[in-house]
Every structure is written in structure tokens, then in C-alpha cells.
Amino acid sequence: MDNEKTFKTKTGFCHILPDKIVLTRDGIIGKVTTVSVGNNISRILIIYGGLSIGLFYFAFDNYRNGQIAQPILFGFLGVYLVYGIVNSINNSATPIIDRQKIKEVKLKKAIVGLTRSRFEVLFEDDQGKVKKRLIMLPGSLTNGQTETEKAIKIMRDEKLITNC
Known part of the structure; x- marks a missing residue:
């Protein structure tokens, strides 16, 4: 080369x-x-999806318990991760591009x-x-x-x- x-x-x-x-x-x-990504980003997107579901769960649970600040923070972080997933759905990790x-x-x-x-x-x-x-x-x-x-x-x- x-x-x-x-x-x-x-x-x-x-x-x-x-x-x-x-x-x-x-x-x-x-x-x-x-090791972590390989040639495909779907593994990372699945991890982000799981994290966002967890954040939405904690936001809902804290809201049910009368909290105000934590549900807003967890909800914001969950929305941010979902936004990242949507923007990254057409990304590729291929090592060779014609x-x-x-x-x-x-x-x-x-x-x-x-x-x-x-x-x-x-x-x-x-x-x-x-x-x-x-x-x-x-x-x-x-x-x-x-x-x-x-x-x-x-x-x-x-x-x-x-x-x-």
C-alpha cells in the first residue's frame, strides 16, 4: 500500500x-x-435500546413515587439515547468501501x-x-x-x- x-x-x-x-x-x-462492535453496529444499538428502556422505567418509577427531578433527568437521557439510535440506524462499520x-x-x-x-x-x-x-x-x-x-x-x- x-x-x-x-x-x-x-x-x-x-x-x-x-x-x-x-x-x-x-x-x-x-x-x-x-471485539465490541465487529463490522456491525446492531450490538451497540441494542445496548443503547436496553439502557433507554431502563432509564424510562426508572423515570416512571420515580414519578410514581412523587419525585420530580429524577424522572425528568432519566426521561431526558432515555430520549437522548433513542435519538442516537434513530440517527445511527443507517450507519455501517464495514472496513472496506468500494x-x-x-x-x-x-x-x-x-x-x-x-x-x-x-x-x-x-x-x-x-x-x-x-x-x-x-x-x-x-x-x-x-x-x-x-x-x-x-x-x-x-x-x-x-x-x-x-x-x-
């Missing part, structure tokens, strides 16, 4: 090849991600101290559904700014970014 077409991600590396994008996982974080099936690649810049930069790759999967693959870039504690600039340059050179 051409070293100039590879950049670091949150959990490994992204290799931009002429016909596909390959995401590899490296190190401890990559291994934990492989470049011919890519519809769009957007760069989402980091909010300093809150989020990290990422690429959102919209592509068509084998069943013809449009899926979104997030490519999370390194954070500020792991030389994120330099790596993000390198990733943006590679994506521009390959004419993949549509909003930058």
Missing part, C-alpha cells in the same frame, strides 16, 4: 486505494473496537474540547441501501490537528471530499 495514501484514524488507519477505501484497526483501541459505490464524503470539523473531526462517507451497500460510514480522526491528545490536515489533503488529492 502506498504510504502517502494512508492516514491515522481514531482506532487504526485508513488506506485510500484506487478502487476502494480500507479501514484497519490497530493497537489496543482497535482490538477493543473489533469507491464506485461512494455517493458523497463530507468532512465534519471538530469542536475543540468536545468532539473530534470525522469524515462521513455515504455509500451504497450490497443490498442497494445507502449507508453512512464514519471515519473518526485522532483527537487532540494524539496529534489530531496534524493528522486531520494530512487526512484532508489525501481526501482532496483523491477527489473524495465534496464539502471542503
